[in-house]
Amino acid sequence: MLKQAARGVVSMVLCLEDSIDDAEVVDGEANLVRQFADLDARGVEVPLLFIRVRTPEQIPDLVRRLGPSGRLLSGFVLPKFTDERGVPFLEAIVTAEAAGGRRLFAMPVLESPELLHLETRTEALTGIARTVDKYRDRVLALRLGVTDFCSAYGLRRSPDMTAYDVRIVTSVIADVVNVLGRSDGTGFTITGPVWEYFRSQERMFKPQLRRSPFLEGRAEELRTTLIEHDLDGLLREIELDRANGLMGKTCIHPSHVLPVHALSVVSHEEFSDAQDILRPERGGGGVLRSAYTNKMNEVKPHRAWAERTLLRAEVFGVAKEDIGFVELLAAGLTD
Template sequence: MRHFGHLADDVRGRLFLEPPRDFSPESGAAVLATALGATLYSPATRPSLRADIRKQAARGVVSMVLCLEDSIADHEVTGAEANLVAQLGALFEETAGAGAGAGAAFGEAGGTFEGAVAEGGGARPNAGAVEVETSTSCTQDLPLLFIRVRAAAQITDLAERLGPAIGLLTGFVFPKFTDESGAEYLEALAAAEAATGRRLFAMPVLESPELAHLETRREQLFGIARLLDKYRERVLAVRLGVTDLCSAYGLRRSPDLTAYDVALVAAVIGDVVNVLGRADGTGFTVTGPVWEYFPVQERMFKPQLRRTPFAEAEPSGEAVRQRIIEHDLDGLIREFELDRANGLLGKTCIHPSHVPAVHALSVVTHEEYCDARDILDQERGGGGVLRSAYTNKMNEAKPHRAWAERVLLRAEVFGVAREDVSFAELLSACLCG
């Protein structure tokens, strides 16, 4: 899979100096964490879930979360689990084909969840585990798929019920993750991984009242950091649950405001990045919060998108600008830029219309690319300061090295835009492609 793979070859050739590179569910964790991009959530109750996954992949979605938690009612959980197992099973049959080396049914080779739990949370897949199909044959043309559970017990239960179809999964999402509840989730993930032989990643969601409340936040963050460090190789990214954080105070941002305009939320984001987003090798990828809005609601404030960047975009830049405004995407774009400025990468999305904007804005600009390469070249030569290739800023090799490394990793996954290609043109191509 690759970002912007849904665009025609000639369109990609016109837009990209360096095109996005291919990756797969078996790629390294750093690449996958960067590649998550706009992670689209979908309720697991949807009867068309299998078709939805294929349709969204064809539209450029690269990561999806199939949700068993807050997106469905409490009384729907049992039915949602059954639907999820059935839909993924059918999807697996479509992609891998019955009897095409998909691996034995769970349990034939002696892998058991009880045995995996007994081995302890730190165990990797054991010799007796069932070898689930992990080649790209069964995940080709599909997004990275995750299941958001409600409780740790669902992880091992679903892994067993899915059988070989667990080969479609990249991992699980853990809601309301704390230093106390987190250990149970991570131990269950390790057990499922050991029993199935499938590499599975964790994405904990930080959204509990203990993080919102000042008196418990510090202790929680350091406790979570210690816990995640024990399972570092299994943690793909840390996600932020801003809706739940706002809920602790009865707050909700309007479509004209970003998460950073809500002081309480901005403080939590800053502290999470401070502890868990460090660039010294101890940190993790931290993703941007959900944008809750789509069209219909009447606006109170003027749109935040200037006309100028869209003037030369093709097709009709102004038409694209109006479409963005009508879908409240100007607020999303503003928040995404603030996410990046605050150390976040990617974004949680609950509507397909959000995905093109997030991905278009994730493309590395020609200016960023030049700066990043120059900084790393200068750092390898001993450091020092130099004027940027665009002659508009100072590039200091040692302080800017970590930024440059992150930019080049993003360039590998999302590509580098040509010098004369703006984000407006990238958005136009994504929205109209």
């Protein structure tokens, strides 16, 4: 945890669910309690820490066992979340919060077969929307469990493909964003699916990184490194996540953190467009040419995008003019 915090990781999930064997839960809980006590004794800054539990009963029990070191806990990740299964988890957080005397947050994971299967999807999404809206002040984000979606059909995407190349997954993502990711004040932040590769495998298809953005300086070497670590697919998936209404990504390997952060930085062009669209004098709408003179900015239709872009800028920052993701990646690797 401390090592990843030093690398810029700002939140971490300590998993007691799918990442450990069923027979290891008791030992896993005990280990987690020990590590929290150790961190608390060190008095150091830590990332936002979340525990992914298996059952609602674990939540108040763990908060009790953590004792004073529970001050380091930000909340819980709730697996297999549906309307029916989700309420007991959220109520357990409310109970634990009252007992522990500090605020706790929730990140439900949308990964159940009810969401995937066409005949139950609408009802499942409607129920989830109703539930998370009731507990809106505690739900930080909704997470997509694409690995579980694929599992329901015995599928697994290769490092040559993104989640959006698996059509049955794409349809679920679209419907989740449709119902739960609206920009009218009813929506939530929905995070991108896990990228599960971090070492090169034998390739069937060409790399997905164009050569031209990497031609200057040591960037060609950077391109080779990214391809060798199967990160070209990750970069493409991050871009597709954002294009489809998702923000953020769960990283399962340290090598993923830098690309996710670099591609989350708001470009100077995006920032310029967002500021122009949101100028007070533009409140009545209209169309204007972008400052980069390469696109149309239509004030009313683009307002929600501009607001989200400025929020992203607050978190990830804004790149200087003429600085792109290649320079950000290269600088991060140099540091």
